[in-house]
Amino acid sequence: MPATDTVHISLPDNRHYEIRIGSGLLGEPASWQDLPKASAAVIVSNETVAPLYAQALRQRLLAVYARVDLVVLPDGEQHKGWDSLNRICDHLLGEALDRKTVLFALGGGVIGDMTGFAAAIYMRGVPFVQVPTTLLAQVDSSVGGKTAINHPLGKNMLGAFYQPERVIADLDTLDTLPERELRAGLAEVIKYGPIADAGFLCWIEDNLDALLARDKVALAYAVRRSCEIKADVVGQDEREQGLRAILNFGHTFGHAIEAGLGYGEWLHGEAVAGGMVLAADLSRRMGLMPDSFVDRLRALIARAGLPVQPPRLGAERYLQLMRVDKKAEAGAIRFVLIESLGKAGLHSVPDALIVETLTAHGAA
Amino acid sequence: MPATDTVHISLPDNRHYEIRIGSGLLGEPASWQDLPKASAAVIVSNETVAPLYAQALRQRLLAVYARVDLVVLPDGEQHKGWDSLNRICDHLLGEALDRKTVLFALGGGVIGDMTGFAAAIYMRGVPFVQVPTTLLAQVDSSVGGKTAINHPLGKNMLGAFYQPERVIADLDTLDTLPERELRAGLAEVIKYGPIADAGFLCWIEDNLDALLARDKVALAYAVRRSCEIKADVVGQDEREQGLRAILNFGHTFGHAIEAGLGYGEWLHGEAVAGGMVLAADLSRRMGLMPDSFVDRLRALIARAGLPVQPPRLGAERYLQLMRVDKKAEAGAIRFVLIESLGKAGLHSVPDALIVETLTAHGAA
Structure with a gap:
């Protein structure tokens, strides 16, 4: 079993964050420590990934946040649009969650891009964490702060540059990847x-x-x-x-x-x-x-x-x-x-x- | 007639822009010079303001941009939502306008907030200029980079901090203000x-x-x-x-x-x-x-x-x-x-x- 690797992203204005790569990171308490303080966290996932990993992640996050919600979206690139983005925003507003609330994107690139975009615009910005569960998200989309939704006329046309607080790439989640x-x-x-x-x-x-x-x-x-x-x-x-x-x-x-x-x-x-x-x-x-x-x-x-x-x-x-x-x-x-x-x-x-x-x- | 005043906004990361305040600025070529180069500009306005000032602004901008489009939205706070935002985005994408395109918000706070938000998210960010035509927008909403739309559950709940390239506050536009x-x-x-x-x-x-x-x-x-x-x-x-x-x-x-x-x-x-x-x-x-x-x-x-x-x-x-x-x-x-x-x-x-x-x- 390889040890945990850490890759650092350094950005202008003294911003930086870590990408942690390894096995068993989802269940590792250290993965979820030293994130921004908040009274609530929201896991955003999809119908495929949520049944596999959402409860385990929720249990871990409950050690840090008094309240941990779960928003489950339909799976697939065809759902990466206004409707899904709105479902995240509707939940946040419907539950009156404040602007310290931390979002956790649990899934592949679609979930990561949409959750990041929701984090970028909700109350003009709340913190978020990427928890990529696909190889594509682990090697590419969860890293670097590009967030977006698709428009019928073009892919990733509406979005924001908005960096996560951390990326937790648990290699074990690739075991369930089709x-x-x-x-x-x-x-x-x-x-x-x-x-x-x-x-x-x-x-x-x-x-x-x-x-x-x-x-x-x-x-x-x-x-x-x-x-x-x-x-x-x-x-x-x-x-x-x-x-x-x-x-x-x-x-x-x-x-x-x-x-x-x-x-x-x-x-x-x-x-x-x-x-x-x-x-x-x-x-x-x-x-x-x-x-x-x-x-x-x-x-x-x-x-x-x-x-x-x-x-x-x-x-x-x-x-x-x-x-x-x-x-x-x-x-x-x-x-x-x-x-x-x-x-x-x-x-x-x-x-x-x-x-x-x-x-x-x-x-x- | 008072002379033109300029107020400077200085932001972190060496960003800054000018608020120009005075009479006749809309027709003043200097107002529209030294903005980011682009092949197209888009004026976003509403049904009340567009008939008064859009053509004059368009004529001035045609001295700078090869193409100047006009998007006219319904007037009023009740239209500051996804639908109007989408109309701006649909136009930009429908006309295949690139990410150098400069948006001009011609109107009050609603137009300024929505145009700024559209500029923030279109292709993850295009430049925009505030041309406030109401007292409220001139003294407050056009300045400082808060952009947003309303959500049925709360005002200005979805948005971004995104600064304009310049603010042109033409006092003459207040003559037509109800x-x-x-x-x-x-x-x-x-x-x-x-x-x-x-x-x-x-x-x-x-x-x-x-x-x-x-x-x-x-x-x-x-x-x-x-x-x-x-x-x-x-x-x-x-x-x-x-x-x-x-x-x-x-x-x-x-x-x-x-x-x-x-x-x-x-x-x-x-x-x-x-x-x-x-x-x-x-x-x-x-x-x-x-x-x-x-x-x-x-x-x-x-x-x-x-x-x-x-x-x-x-x-x-x-x-x-x-x-x-x-x-x-x-x-x-x-x-x-x-x-x-x-x-x-x-x-x-x-x-x-x-x-x-x-x-x-x-x-x-």
């Missing part, structure tokens, strides 16, 4: 290699079987290294003025896939996987990377059981969906492209080249 | 006396007739002095950790009046006026202020044509509505009370004393 979601989480792990760490890409290639077999030592390292890379990027650029955008490798195409198919049809990680195949191809067409890189990345994504074939939405629909991407400027779509192994940058790409890539992959 | 709204704005002007500046309270008493007659020199001074006091307080405590709460003198009762009667029944300033009468009385009952202060403040409020008689909602209803106040903690209602003329502080008050005050004013 196979498909484990694989989806691996997409975000794989992402960190090409954009920031060529050595990590090799490590993933070498340890993919162990990761798929849920080997705890391998998972612990994958989560820690992913969080380290993310912490480093976010520490330099919290509000995505520049560098932080590289974390969105594969996401411009990916968000279009999610919105185009209807949220929840493909998991976020699956859409990012398909998006990385397209973005790698675009990097090659822009003359930045060789064919061999595209083949290598596609092979790894395929080995992880993730889609390498993006859906056929039609080129026009892809372009339309990507023009509302948050990185777009004055109608020009911008992509995170790989410039060399372990280094990425933001590039405007001519529509014609985007269409070429989509066509070559049967997506146009 | 009498009732002018008086409502005076409630917030009067507020600044007891909480921060005894001399300003005397000045208001001496110049109330000129203010009611819309004398530009008197209005210019009232707006400037109000903004100076607010800038000073907000500069010390942007996120209302402590001091900033004093700006909410009269607002705990006031918000209960607004929510209890139904938003829009009383104007915000009217509810604050009634709330100040109650809060002054509470200051006296807590032994902080003499009877003479209560009489003096009530007389001034009455002279301004504002209500000194709070509505009879019943004591229980008042208490219930005030327990969800943002200043409440662990169920205890806290009030901004006057400690000496020009000095205010936050005080927990026993329910019995609150009921006494409500009963004495026929509100229980």
